[in-house]
Amino acid sequence: MSVNSYESHSEPSVYVYEAPMRIWHWTNALAIVVLSITGYFIGSPMPSLSGEASDHYLMGYIRFIHFSAGYILGVAFVLRIYWFFVGNSVSREIFFHNILKRSYWSELWHEVKWYMFLVKEPKLYKGHNPLAILSMFWLFLLPVIFMIFSGFALYGEGTLPGSWANTLFSSWMIPLFGGNSFTLHTWHHVTMWIIIIFVMIHIYVAVREDIMSRQSIISSMISGWRNFKDDGKVEDIKDDDR
Amino acid sequence: MTETFYEVMRRQGISRRSFLKYCSLTAAALGLGPEFAGKIAHAMETKPRIPILWLHGLECTCCSESFIRSAHPLAKDVILSMISLDYDDTIMAAAGTQAEAIIEETIKKYDGNFILAVEGNAPLNQDGMSCIIAGKPFQEQLDHVAKHCKAIISWGSCASYGCVQAAHPNPTKAVPTHKAIKTNKPIIKVPGCPPIAEVMTAVITYILTFEKFPELDRQGRPKMFYSQRIHDKCYRRPHFDAGQFVEKFDDEGARRGYCLYKVGCKGPTTYNACSTIRWNEGTSFPIQAGHGCMAVLKMVSGIKAHGMPD
Ligand code: HEM
Ligand code: HEM
Ligand code: SF4
Numbered sequence: 001m002s003v004n005s006y007e008s009h010s011e012p013s014v015y016v017y018e019a020p021m022r023i024w025h026w027t028n029a030l031a032i033v034v035l036s037i038t039g040y041f042i043g044s045p046m047p048s049l050s051g052e053a054s055d056h057y058l059m060g061y062i063r064f065i066h067f068s069a070g071y072i073l074g075v076a077f078v079l080r081i082y083w084f085f086v087g088n089s090v091s092r093e094i095f096f097h098n099i100l101k102r103s104y105w106s107e108l109w110h111e112v113k114w115y116m117f118l119v120k121e122p123k124l125y126k127g128h129n130p131l132a133i134l135s136m137f138w139l140f141l142l143p144v145i146f147m148i149f150s151g152f153a154l155y156g157e158g159t160l161p162g163s164w165a166n167t168l169f170s171s172w173m174i175p176l177f178g179g180n181s182f183t184l185h186t187w188h189h190v191t192m193w194i195i196i197i198f199v200m201i202h203i204y205v206a207v208r209e210d211i212m213s214r215q216s217i218i219s220s221m222i223s224g225w226r227n228f229k230d231d232g233k234v235e236d237i238k239d240d241d242r
Numbered sequence: 243m244t245e246t247f248y249e250v251m252r253r254q255g256i257s258r259r260s261f262l263k264y265c266s267l268t269a270a271a272l273g274l275g276p277e278f279a280g281k282i283a284h285a286m287e288t289k290p291r292i293p294i295l296w297l298h299g300l301e302c303t304c305c306s307e308s309f310i311r312s313a314h315p316l317a318k319d320v321i322l323s324m325i326s327l328d329y330d331d332t333i334m335a336a337a338g339t340q341a342e343a344i345i346e347e348t349i350k351k352y353d354g355n356f357i358l359a360v361e362g363n364a365p366l367n368q369d370g371m372s373c374i375i376a377g378k379p380f381q382e383q384l385d386h387v388a389k390h391c392k393a394i395i396s397w398g399s400c401a402s403y404g405c406v407q408a409a410h411p412n413p414t415k416a417v418p419t420h421k422a423i424k425t426n427k428p429i430i431k432v433p434g435c436p437p438i439a440e441v442m443t444a445v446i447t448y449i450l451t452f453e454k455f456p457e458l459d460r461q462g463r464p465k466m467f468y469s470q471r472i473h474d475k476c477y478r479r480p481h482f483d484a485g486q487f488v489e490k491f492d493d494e495g496a497r498r499g500y501c502l503y504k505v506g507c508k509g510p511t512t513y514n515a516c517s518t519i520r521w522n523e524g525t526s527f528p529i530q531a532g533h534g535c536m537a538v539l540k541m542v543s544g545i546k547a548h549g550m551p552d
């Protein structure tokens with residue numbers, strides 16, 4: 001059926017991303033961009049500046065921005081966990097995927113084929129699709145938790161024993177990595193690249209889905225509303241207990 | 243009654259003036275504040291001397307070499323007069339059967355009341371054949387003495403963590419002190435390859451005067467020397483914060499003494515006191531000489547972390 005612009009048709013909408021979710025998403029995204037750039041320059045500093053040390057404070061500022069963004073990331077994440085308990089069902093989605101459920105895998109497979117241009121029609125989802133959940137869990141959630149723990153453990157080395165960061169994080173994170181802070185640095189660094197890979201895929205998919213799928217994507221993370229573009233029947237929309 | 247420390251020192255020809263100087267020096271090195279100089283002096287004057295048995299396993303003797311080069315000649319003399327009287331096969335006068343007899347004598351006289359200092363470590367494979375002392379595996383000697391001592395000092399990375407001998411594949415199964423002995427004795431680790439001389443003398447003095455270990459960190463090292471990174475107290479740190487780095491070892495930055503981070507300095511991840519106490523009578527340390535920190539200490543604990551059999 002072709003949609004005649006003169007004819008009225010229905011575009012059902014559902015409210016999916018509550019305000020705290022959206023605020024968290026963009027705060028988190030911004031913090032990660034800042035952390036990755038500054039973190040990269042902590043690992044591989046910019047070309048040396050000349051002159052007197054008292055004329056510059058470049059590394060100092062880079063590290064200060066890294067730590068500030070680190071605090072923001074950490075606090076935002078704690079609030080996000082709070083929202084896990086009080087938010088709607090979508091706010092819990094990225095924390096679980098029921099791998100024991102048959103339909104999870106078949107839907108995941110369908111989604112993979114959809115991303116490879118092998119099927120013509122995507123399924124409709126109120127929240128995230130199964131593939132999104134898989135990648136958000138393994139490539140975002142776990143790495144970001146590790147980044148916060150390892151980040152504050154490294155931070156606690158600078159604030160010295162007795163400081164809260166040292167007591168809460170360094171005291172057990174560093175022994176966990178063989179008592180060797182260098183090993184922890186390396187993992188903190190490598191995990192950045194895991195998150196960057198996630199972000200690249202994530203943004204590609206968000207833009208692609210915004211164009212190609214049957215539902216609004218990017219605007220949903222801004223307004224909170226998900227619009228279904230075609231004459232989608234509300235019953236088709238998947239919103240189950242994955 | 244056994245002699246006090248002070249009496250031993252006087253007998254060794256150390257004047258009272260030198261003795262007091264030494265006490266204040268040590269108080270300062272331990273970060274204890276001036277009022278402790280008197281306490282140390284008092285302890286040394288009244289407490290009977292605690293003997294130390296210093297055993298050598300698989301090692302390169304750099305710990306002993308470092309120790310006898312303690313910055314202040316006084317410290318060296320004083321400490322040596324306190325310990326060399328007993329057993330240290332490298333620097334003692336006695337040798338052979340005579341020397342070994344001292345161990346048994348000390349155990350008999352001071353059972354449960356002497357300090358065991360260990361340099362190097364014990365190989366366990368091939369029945370301990372890779373390190374034989376007086377015809378017996380070092381492991382046996384170590385275990386025997388450990389059973390009777392009051393507490394143990396693990397000198398250097400060998401005794402603390404394993405060091406080079408314990409690196410993969412570790413054919414002799416060299417293990418650090420705490421894994422070689424069968425008894426459960428308090429152990430203080432003073433890692434480094436070697437540890438800084440002043441750190442060694444200060445640790446001994448602390449234990450002897452206060453009859454307890456200084457506060458230890460979670461790895462069993464004295465906090466006062468191992469709780470900060472080289473980077474936290476490095477004199478090139480302003481250049482790090484400014485973003486001024488040596489890019490190549492012969493560039494302008496190297497001549498101007500910029501930070502060595504980009505040429506591989508391990509200061510940011512290494513816990514030791516080199517940047518404050520320095521080496522060779524406070525003359526210098528690797529970073530001051532223009533080379534980054536090499537973190538021998540940390541490398542060694544890294545070896546421990548990767549595939550050291552327990
Ligand atoms: C560092 C960058 C970013 C990170 C780490 C990130 C992370 C995330 C995470 C974890 C979610 C799941 C939210 C939840 O349910 O808890 C999400 C959703 C989303 N993000 Fe991002 N994001 C980033 C940047 C972006 C950008 C630049 C865009 C826009 C182009 C974007 C668009 C979206 C959209 C549209 C969703 C909802 C997806 C859906 O409905 O399935 N994100 N993002
Ligand atoms: C997604 C989040 C993060 C990314 C991508 C990131 C990235 C990086 C990178 C690449 C480094 C350099 C590591 C090296 O090569 O030695 C670094 C260092 C560091 N990061 Fe992060 N980081 C993140 C989160 C955090 C958080 C939450 C904190 C907590 C405050 C933190 C604190 C630190 C500290 C203290 C250092 C060491 C700085 C130094 O040695 O001067 N990071 N980070
Ligand atoms: S700790 Fe390392 S340095 Fe000291 S004796 Fe052993 S090999 Fe030499």
Ligand code: SF4
Pocket residue numbers: 472473474476477478479480482500501502503507508509510529534535
């Ligand atoms: S030279 Fe090494 S220890 Fe000193 S500031 Fe630079 S990185 Fe840190």
